Amino acid sequence: MAIPSYFLILATILFSNVSLSVRAWVLQDTIDVNTWQQLMRVDTHATNSEYVNYLSKDDALAQGLIKNQNGKLRLDVDSNTWVDSSIPTPANGGPGGRKSVRLQTNKQYNAGTLIIGDFDHIPVNKCGVWPSFWLVGPTWPIDGEIDIIEGVNEMPQNQITIHSKPGCAPAKGPEGETGARTGRNDCGENNGDIGCGVFNTSPAGWGAGFNQAGGGVYAMLWTNDTIKVWHWTAGTSPLNARSAQPRPEGWGPPVANWVGCQFQNFFGKMNLIVNTAFCGNWAAADAVWKTGSCASKGQCQDWVAWNPNEFKEAYWLINSIKVFSQ
Numbered sequence: 001m002a003i004p005s006y007f008l009i010l011a012t013i014l015f016s017n018v019s020l021s022v023r024a025w026v027l028q029d030t031i032d033v034n035t036w037q038q039l040m041r042v043d044t045h046a047t048n049s050e051y052v053n054y055l056s057k058d059d060a061l062a063q064g065l066i067k068n069q070n071g072k073l074r075l076d077v078d079s080n081t082w083v084d085s086s087i088p089t090p091a092n093g094g095p096g097g098r099k100s101v102r103l104q105t106n107k108q109y110n111a112g113t114l115i116i117g118d119f120d121h122i123p124v125n126k127c128g129v130w131p132s133f134w135l136v137g138p139t140w141p142i143d144g145e146i147d148i149i150e151g152v153n154e155m156p157q158n159q160i161t162i163h164s165k166p167g168c169a170p171a172k173g174p175e176g177e178t179g180a181r182t183g184r185n186d187c188g189e190n191n192g193d194i195g196c197g198v199f200n201t202s203p204a205g206w207g208a209g210f211n212q213a214g215g216g217v218y219a220m221l222w223t224n225d226t227i228k229v230w231h232w233t234a235g236t237s238p239l240n241a242r243s244a245q246p247r248p249e250g251w252g253p254p255v256a257n258w259v260g261c262q263f264q265n266f267f268g269k270m271n272l273i274v275n276t277a278f279c280g281n282w283a284a285a286d287a288v289w290k291t292g293s294c295a296s297k298g299q300c301q302d303w304v305a306w307n308p309n310e311f312k313e314a315y316w317l318i319n320s321i322k323v324f325s326q
């Protein structure tokens with residue numbers, strides 16, 4: 001049967017619209033156990049008053065805090081050593097604090113970036129622990145901050161947050177979002193301190209629940225028009241999200257779906273970081289520690305210093321972190 005020509009014309013119009021609106025994502029970097037030393041540096045600076053001693057690369061490798069575990073990249077904390085909590089951390093001129101690591105990409109990323117992080121295990125949600133998989137620009141909050149996986153203490157869910165200078169008050173994208181909003185309307189209110197947050201209400205998206213689900217994947221898409229974050233438990237991500245040709249336009253509603261800002265003007269030149277902190281500005285803040293479920297543990301710093309066994313599960317086990325650009 002002959003296909004009426006108007007069908008072909010219609011098909012051509014539809015097809016060209018689709019190919020115009022969807023630009024391909026191109027794989028730039030794959031961070032894993034084989035490549036991390038070329039793509040990332042080990043940073044010893046603690047910038048959030050955390051009770052931590054971030055080791056240098058040589059020390060972290062020698063002490064086993066960075067290691068190859070069955071072909072995966074394991075980033076650990078010291079869960080063996082009792083620490084004298086009266087000794088200041090390196091940020092305060094001493095050799096104290098619980099040992100941990102902080103890895104940061106050499107490259108800085110801009111709008112037009114898609115990051116897909118595949119983890120077998122993330123640090124558990126226990127008192128004093130403050131892990132994060134995040135991006136931050138050189139000048140805070142002017143260059144912004146995007147927290148893909150972050151939370152403190154015994155929080156039951158991941159809090160995805162964007163922090164910026166004032167003037168970005170994003171709405172919800174048309175596909176909707178599965179998470180629950182928290183924090184501020186303007187991500188720069190109060191100088192970006194609280195930011196715009198979205199809780200991933202799935203227990204499998206955070207801490208012990210994430211690990212019980214066998215791990216999982218977080219993807220963050222950042223363009224001029226939107227910042228979106230998706231989460232899948234292990235083995236349930238779309239096949240193209242595991243390939244070199246991801247197609248986020250078919251992934252369905254994200255957990256967090258921000259639109260309505262010119263995001264390139266609020267977020268830029270950002271390094272991608274994976275770290276595990278203890279206590280510090282968020283976890284040990286009076287309003288968080290003293291009024292929350294960890295209040296009975298005494299001071300955060302003492303708790304973390306004196307209870308190494310509590311932190312056996314405070315490690316990242318990374319399959320890969322892929323960075324795509326448009």
Ligand SMILES: *[C@@H]1O[C@H](CO)[C@@H](O)[C@H](O)[C@H]1NC(C)=O
Pocket residue numbers: 111112223224264326
């Ligand atoms: C974002 O907008 C800027 C102009 O503000 C433009 O130069 C850049 O190419 C755009 N980026 C993308 C990924 O479209």
